Amino acid sequence: MKKLRIAVNTGGGDAPGLNAVLRAVTLTALNRGFEVIGIRKGYLGLLDTSQLFPLTYDAVRGITHLGGSILGTNNRGNPLAVRVVENGQERFVDVSDQAVETFRRLRFDGLIAIGGDGSLKIANGLAQKGIPIIGVPKTIDNDLAATLVTFGFDTAVATATDAIDKLHSTAESHDRVLVVELMGRHCGWIAISAGIAGSADVILIPEIPFRFDKVCEKIMDREASGRHFSIVVCAEGATPVGGEITVVAMTDGRDRLGGIADKVALEIERRTGKETRSLTLGHLQRGGQPTAFDRLLSLRFGAAAVRLAEEGRWGTMVAYDPPDMVAVPLEAAVASLKRVPLDGDIVRTARELGMSFGD
Numbered sequence: 503m504k505k506l507r508i509a510v511n512t513g514g515g516d517a518p519g520l521n522a523v524l525r526a527v528t529l530t531a532l533n534r535g536f537e538v539i540g541i542r543k544g545y546l547g548l549l550d551t552s553q554l555f556p557l558t559y560d561a562v563r564g565i566t567h568l569g570g571s572i573l574g575t576n577n578r579g580n581p582l583a584v585r586v587v588e589n590g591q592e593r594f595v596d597v598s599d600q601a602v603e604t605f606r607r608l609r610f611d612g613l614i615a616i617g618g619d620g621s622l623k624i625a626n627g628l629a630q631k632g633i634p635i636i637g638v639p640k641t642i643d644n645d646l647a648a649t650l651v652t653f654g655f656d657t658a659v660a661t662a663t664d665a666i667d668k669l670h671s672t673a674e675s676h677d678r679v680l681v682v683e684l685m686g687r688h689c690g691w692i693a694i695s696a697g698i699a700g701s702a703d704v705i706l707i708p709e710i711p712f713r714f715d716k717v718c719e720k721i722m723d724r725e726a727s728g729r730h731f732s733i734v735v736c737a738e739g740a741t742p743v744g745g746e747i748t749v750v751a752m753t754d755g756r757d758r759l760g761g762i763a764d765k766v767a768l769e770i771e772r773r774t775g776k777e778t779r780s781l782t783l784g785h786l787q788r789g790g791q792p793t794a795f796d797r798l799l800s801l802r803f804g805a806a807a808v809r810l811a812e813e814g815r816w817g818t819m820v821a822y823d824p825p826d827m828v829a830v831p832l833e834a835a836v837a838s839l840k841r842v843p844l845d846g847d848i849v850r851t852a853r854e855l856g857m858s859f860g861d
């Protein structure tokens with residue numbers, strides 16, 4: 503059996519469980535006599551060899567429970583489209599041939615790419631250029647269709663649920679409406695899961711465009727029944743019927759999702775006269791120790807990725823298909839987003855509990 507020389511990177515936004523995957527990849531590989539090289543800063547490290555270092559038993563000791571990534575990460579380093587700004591003009595340059603050349607020169611047999619939708623699309627692009635890649639599905643958003651669940655999601659939901667629990671006391675003591683904005687990009691998995699677990703009254707998700715009159719109707723119904731406070735959970739990608747996604751302009755000219763909770767809170771206060779406050783949970787959802795579920799999932803993903811490498815099943819992504827870990831083609835894994843199904847059990851459960859989606 504050939505002793506593999508495997509590179510590993512973590513790309514895109516960080517997520518709780520990255521270090522657990524790195525530990526499992528490293529131990530599983532070293533225990534087979536393979537070599538593991540960590541690439542710092544996502545795909546940027548493939549262009550700059552000073553960013554490479556060997557992952558040893560010592561390097562991954564005691565990291566299972568730690569948030570973040572010992573390799574660091576980067577969500578701007580796409581070798582297929584490096585952003586260059588000259589004289590105020592933006593253009594994108596493809597330097598992937600250089601990345602492929604570095605990869606071959608360093609005699610890597612393959613890359614284990616740990617990433618979400620964006621990073622795995624880059625992985626797929628590099629795979630088509632000849633780099634043997636196995637993907638590991640990371641994202642708190644849980645929006646990858648090919649796996650039942652991504653690692654990081656359970657921790658984000660636990661953090662968001664804890665926040666909603668804490669908001670109840672202020673909302674109830676002050677007879678206020680509290681609107682909390684949660685992450686998730688164009689999918690409402692975090693919002694609906696934490697919303698149900700945290701007993702929200704209204705849950706706004708991108709999959710179900712909402713109406714302000716319906717949101718306010720729910721709040722006023724509660725008011726009439728003696729419940730003088732309400733909790734509104736709002737996914738960052740939620741939109742009113744016929745409206746646009748709310749974004750914040752960044753200094754580099756790009757937009758990021760954010761700001762819908764403020765808009766919703768203002769409109770609720772204007773329409774109902776009830777004192778309303780908003781907050782955005784933001785990156786708290788990506789931080790902290792992974793839950794036991796995420797640790798286990800991450801360790802299983804990492805070990806499975808090395809098993810696939812040993813079997814030569816490059817060009818695939820590890821997916822959780824309980825009770826097993828399976829391999830799905832990388833291309834298929836990034837082809838579509840997993841959105842909250844409108845007729846699925848989770849939406850149904852929320853409705854049956856009397857929660858409103860503002861529709």
Ligand code: F6P
Nearest residue numbers: 515641642643685686687758759
């Ligand atoms: O994809 C993970 C995520 O946290 C999204 O939920 C969120 O929209 C985005 O990343 C935020 O990205 P950044 O950290 O670059 O602002």
